[in-house]
C-alpha cells in the first residue's frame with residue numbers, strides 16, 4: 513500500500529500558498545493513498561512561540577485541514593507532540609545525519625538570519641525531525657510545496673545512510689510529490705519572495721481566514737508590471753509578479769498557465785485581477801466558513817486530533833520497536 517505522510521506547522525496565518533502548494537493536494541490524494549496528516553507542533557517551537565498562541569494555532573491548522581476536506585476519520589489527522597515516537601526517532605537520526613548535510617540547508621540559513629548563534633538547536637535539526645515524521649510510518653510519498661524539496665533530499669540521504677550503516681533494507685526511499693501549477697506561490701508584494709506566514713506585511717499573502725473583501729483588496733493591490741498579460745507562457749519570463757498571478761489563477765481554475773495566457777493574452781491586469789479575485793473568493797469562502805464553524809467547536813477538533821494520535825501511535829510503535837532492535841537498544 514502506498515502511504516502518504518505530510519505536515520503543516522501551526523504558526524498561524526495559513527495562506528493560499530499552503531493551500532495550493534500542499535493542502536489541496538492532500539485532499540485529492542486521499543482517494544488513492546492511505547494518508548497521515550500532521551500538525552507539526554514540535555517543529556513550531558523551533559522558533560519562539562507563545563504557549564496559548566501555539567495551542568490556538570494548532571486547533572486552527574487542524575480546523576483548516578478539516579474544512580478543506582481532510583477526512584480525519586477514514587484517514588489520520590493528529591498533532592505531532594501527541595506521538596512521542598517522532599522525537600525518539602529524530603534523536604536516532606541526529607546520530608545518522610552529518611553536520612555538513614545540515615549546514616547546506618537553505619531554510620535554516622533563511623530563518624536563522626544574521627544571528628546564527630542565537631538560533632535554536634531545534635531549528636538546526638528541523639530536517640532530521642522532518643525525516644523522522646515521514647520514516648516513522650515508512651511513508652512512500654510526501655506531498656509538499658517546492659520549498660521542501662531540499663529537506664526531502666536530506667531525508668532520503670538519512671534513510672539510505674541508516675540502511676547502509678546497519679546493513680538493512682529497512683526504510684523505503686520515499687518520493688516527494690510536488691504537484692500542480694502553484695508549487696511555489698510568491699508574495700503578492702514581491703515576486704522574488706515566497707508567500708509566507710511570517711512575512712511582516714499582511715498584504716503579501718491571502719490568509720485562509722480573510723473575508724471576501726480582504727481577498728479582493730489584496731489582489732487589487734498585488735504588485736504587477738505595466739505590460740498587459742502575454743498570450744503565451746514564454747511572455748511571463750522575467751516577469752515574476754505576472755507569472756505568480758497567472759500561476760495562482762491556473763491552479764485555482766485547475767488549468768495550465770498556457771490556458772490562462774490563451775484566455776487573457778492582451779488583457780490589462782486590472783481586468784484579470786477582478787476575475788482572479790472572484791475565483792479566489794469562490795474557492796476559499798466555503799473553506800473559511802467551515803473553518804470558523806469548526807473553530808467554535810474546539811472539543812470536536814481536539815477529539816479528531818487525539819483519536820488520530822492514538823491511531824498514528826499504533827502504526828508507529830511497532831516500526832519504532834524494529835528500529836530500536838536494529839540499532840541495538842535493549843527493550844522491555
Ligand code: AQP
Nearest residue numbers: 520521529530533534656657695696697707708709710
Ligand atoms: N508559498 C508557498 N507556495 C507553495 N507551497 C507552500 N508551502 C508553504 N509555503 C508555500 C507548503 O505548505 C506546506 C506547509 O508548510 P509549513 O507550514 O510546514 O511551513 P513553511 O513552508 O515554513 O510555510 P511558511 O508559510 O513559509 O511559514 P514561515 O513563514 O513560518 O516560514 C509545506 O508542504 C510547504 O511546502
